[in-house]
Amino acid sequence: MRPEIRFFLNGRPCRLSGLPPHTTLLEWLRGQGLTAVKEGCAEGDCGACSVLIGTPRRARLDWRAVNACILMLPQVDGRAVVTAEGLARGDGSLHPAQRLLADTHGTQCGFCSPGFAIALAALARRPERDDETILDAIAGNLCRCTGYRPILEAARALPVIAPAVEEAEIAATLERDCAQPLDYRAGGGRFVAPRDLDAALAVLAEEPEAWVLAGGTDLGLRITKRHEEPRCVVSLARVGELAAVGREGRDTVIGAAVPYADALEAISALAPSVGALVRRIGAAQIRAVGTIGGNLANASPIGDTLPPLIALGASVELASREGRRTVAVEDFVTGYRKTVLRPGEVVVSVRIPAPGAATLVRAYKVARRIDQDIAAVSAAFALSVEDGRVTRARVAFGGIAERPLRTPEVEVALTGRLWSLETARAAGEAARRAVRPISDVRGSAGYRATVCGNLLERLWWDTAGPAGVAATLDALEGAP
Ligand SMILES: Cc1cc2nc3c(=O)[nH]c(=O)nc-3n(C[C@H](O)[C@H](O)[C@H](O)COP(=O)(O)OP(=O)(O)OC[C@H]3O[C@@H](n4cnc5c(N)ncnc54)[C@H](O)[C@@H]3O)c2cc1C
Ligand code: FES
Ligand code: FES
Incomplete structure (x- = not known):
C-alpha cells in the first residue's frame, strides 16, 4: 500500500x-x-x-x-x-x-x-x-x-x-509510480483506493462506516455543503472489475465505477434515446467522473438512469464478503435514498439486456432546461409492438414518488392493444391516475401527473412514424 x-x-x-x-x-x-x-x-x-x-x-x-x-x-x-x-x-x-x-x-x-x-x-x-x-x-x-x-x-x-x-x-511515470494501491491517512481521516474488489470489500468489512466513493459527484456535496468529514473513504474508481464495459451475449454489462462519459457509447448503441438522456446528466464535468453505480446507490427519486434501467429490465450485481447476488433494478431502490445494499456490500455492475428489434425504447427527462438541470419528471418506455399491437410493455417514471417506479397500471392499459393514439391517450389517463407525485420547486403534483400522462401521447407521436401520424391526421380530419 x-x-x-x-x-x-x-x-x-x-x-x-x-x-x-x-x-x-x-x-x-x-x-x-x-x-x-x-x-x-x-x-x-x-x-x-x-x-x-x-x-x-x-x-x-x-x-x-x-x-x-x-x-x-x-x-x-x-x-x-x-x-x-x-x-x-x-x-x-x-x-x-x-x-x-x-x-x-x-x-x-x-x-x-x-x-x-x-x-x-x-x-x-x-x-x-x-x-x-x-x-x-x-x-x-x-x-x-x-x-x-x-x-x-x-x-x-x-x-x-x-x-x-x-x-x-x-x-508512463504515473502508471509506474502509482502501481501500488493508495492507502492515505492524515488528520484522523483515511482514503483507500484498492485495485481489486476483494481488497475493497476487506476494507469495507474493517471500516463499516466508510463512505463508498465512485465519482464523488453526490458525495462531494456532503463535504462542501454539509461540511461532513468522513473518517474513511473507500474509492472504487481504480477497481479493475468495476471499471469495464463489455458485452455478455445480448447483455451490455457496465462496471459500477465507469464514468458516464465512458459508458455513453455502449448505452447509445443499446438504446439511442437512453444515450441522449445520459448526455443530459449534469454537464461534461459531471459526466467525466459521475457513474451509473453512484446514481443507483444514491437512490434519489429523480436519479436519471433509474427509469430507463427499469424499463429495459436491467439488473445489478452486488458483492460483499458474504458473496454475490443479482437484483433487478426495479427492486434495488426501496425508498427515499434507500436501497437493498447491506453494510459492506457494493454495486459491481449493471447488466442491461438488449431490447428486441420490435421493441420501441424511449426515455424522457422533463426539466426547465436541457443541460445541467434536475428532472421534474422522467419517464422510460419499452414497448414490444408486433403487427401494430403492443405485446409487452415496461413503463417507469421518476420524480413521481419517493423512488422511481414501474407502473403496472400503465403497462396493462397498453398490453394487447393496437399501438394507436387512442391507446396512448388511455394509457396516459392510467398514468395520471397511477402516479402520486409531490409538489416542490420543480413542479406541482398536478403538473407532474399531467406531464406523466402527456408523455404517453408524446411516445406515440415519437414512435408511430409517418404512417401512424398520417393515419391520425386522417382520423382527425374525419372527426366531427
Ligand atoms: C452539478 C450536478 C449535476 C447533476 N446532475 C444530475 C442529473 O442531471 N441527473 C442525475 O441523475 N444526477 C445528477 N447529479 C447527481 C450525480 O451526478 C449522479 O447521481 C451520479 O450518477 C453520482 O455518481 P458518482 O459516481 O459521482 O457517485 P458518488 O458521489 O461517488 O456516490 C453516490 C452514492 O452512491 C454510493 N456508491 C457509489 N458507487 C457505489 C457502488 N459501486 N456501490 C455501492 N455504493 C456506491 C456512495 O456511497 C454514495 O452514497 C448531479 C450532480 C451534480 C453535482
Ligand atoms: S465552484 Fe465548482 S462548479 Fe461551481
Ligand atoms: S465574464 Fe463570465 S462571469 Fe463575468
Whole structure:
C-alpha cells in the first residue's frame, strides 16, 4: 500500500501527505496560489473551478474537464492536473483557448474565464467539432456578464490540438509510480483506493462506516455543503472489475465505477434515446467522473438512469464478503435514498439486456432546461409492438414518488392493444391516475401527473412514424 498521493500538476510531479483526505482539490490549488481556479457554487454547477484531469490510458493521457470544488484531493492520485495557469505554453504564450477568448472579447469580469478556457482546452482535444459538441463542452460553465455569443465564436475557431510528446512520459511515470494501491491517512481521516474488489470489500468489512466513493459527484456535496468529514473513504474508481464495459451475449454489462462519459457509447448503441438522456446528466464535468453505480446507490427519486434501467429490465450485481447476488433494478431502490445494499456490500455492475428489434425504447427527462438541470419528471418506455399491437410493455417514471417506479397500471392499459393514439391517450389517463407525485420547486403534483400522462401521447407521436401520424391526421380530419 502507498501512503502518499502522487500526481502531476501543470506538468510537474507532486507528492502529498499530511492533508485531511476530505480537502477538496479546489481548496488545495487555491492554497498553492493557483487562484485562476475559482469557487462559485461549490456544488458542481457553475464550472468556475474547472480543471483538466488527464488519466493514463493506452500510454497517453485522456483529458477531461472536471469540477475541482467537489473532488477530494486523493481522487487525483495517479492523474495529471492542469489549471488555467498551466495551459499557457512553456514560452509564456497563451493556449489557443485563452487567446481566442481574449480575441473574441469572450471575457468581461473574468471570473468564469479560466473555467471556460479549461472547457475549451478539453474540447480542443476532440477531432470532431460541431455546434452540438461545442455546446456540450461548455454547458457546465456559467457566465453571468459576457454573453455566450463571443464564447461560442472562440469555441468555433478553436484548432484541434494533438497530444504533446511529454504526455506519454507523464502517463508512463504515473502508471509506474502509482502501481501500488493508495492507502492515505492524515488528520484522523483515511482514503483507500484498492485495485481489486476483494481488497475493497476487506476494507469495507474493517471500516463499516466508510463512505463508498465512485465519482464523488453526490458525495462531494456532503463535504462542501454539509461540511461532513468522513473518517474513511473507500474509492472504487481504480477497481479493475468495476471499471469495464463489455458485452455478455445480448447483455451490455457496465462496471459500477465507469464514468458516464465512458459508458455513453455502449448505452447509445443499446438504446439511442437512453444515450441522449445520459448526455443530459449534469454537464461534461459531471459526466467525466459521475457513474451509473453512484446514481443507483444514491437512490434519489429523480436519479436519471433509474427509469430507463427499469424499463429495459436491467439488473445489478452486488458483492460483499458474504458473496454475490443479482437484483433487478426495479427492486434495488426501496425508498427515499434507500436501497437493498447491506453494510459492506457494493454495486459491481449493471447488466442491461438488449431490447428486441420490435421493441420501441424511449426515455424522457422533463426539466426547465436541457443541460445541467434536475428532472421534474422522467419517464422510460419499452414497448414490444408486433403487427401494430403492443405485446409487452415496461413503463417507469421518476420524480413521481419517493423512488422511481414501474407502473403496472400503465403497462396493462397498453398490453394487447393496437399501438394507436387512442391507446396512448388511455394509457396516459392510467398514468395520471397511477402516479402520486409531490409538489416542490420543480413542479406541482398536478403538473407532474399531467406531464406523466402527456408523455404517453408524446411516445406515440415519437414512435408511430409517418404512417401512424398520417393515419391520425386522417382520423382527425374525419372527426366531427
Ligand atoms: C452539478 C450536478 C449535476 C447533476 N446532475 C444530475 C442529473 O442531471 N441527473 C442525475 O441523475 N444526477 C445528477 N447529479 C447527481 C450525480 O451526478 C449522479 O447521481 C451520479 O450518477 C453520482 O455518481 P458518482 O459516481 O459521482 O457517485 P458518488 O458521489 O461517488 O456516490 C453516490 C452514492 O452512491 C454510493 N456508491 C457509489 N458507487 C457505489 C457502488 N459501486 N456501490 C455501492 N455504493 C456506491 C456512495 O456511497 C454514495 O452514497 C448531479 C450532480 C451534480 C453535482
Ligand atoms: S465552484 Fe461551481 S462548479 Fe465548482
Ligand atoms: S465574464 Fe463575468 S462571469 Fe463570465
